[in-house]
Amino acid sequence: MGAPDGVTVNTIQPHQAVKEYTCPGCDLTIAPGTFHLAVVPEEAPDLRRHWHHGCWHKELRRRFGAQASRR
Numbered sequence: 001m002g003a004p005d006g007v008t009v010n011t012i013q014p015h016q017a018v019k020e021y022t023c024p025g026c027d028l029t030i031a032p033g034t035f036h037l038a039v040v041p042e043e044a045p046d047l048r049r050h051w052h053h054g055c056w057h058k059e060l061r062r063r064f065g066a067q068a069s070r071r
């Protein structure tokens with residue numbers, strides 16, 4: 001799975017997901033124990049956000065279009 005330039009995408013395995021997060025893609029809760037992604041802007045690591053896998057892929061297509069899907 002590729003990430004666009006400027007962000008680091010970390011996969012969070014179910015056993016690592018011990019807190020609830022709100023996905024910025026759909027505004028729904030990511031329950032503890034859910035496989036998901038943590039997206040960290042390299043320029044602003046404080047702005048790390050947790051995304052559902054599917055929501056991040058939609059976001060990638062929205063932000064970067066076909067460019068991102070080729071990676």
Ligand SMILES: [Zn+2]
Nearest residue numbers: 023026052055
């Ligand atoms: Zn989501």
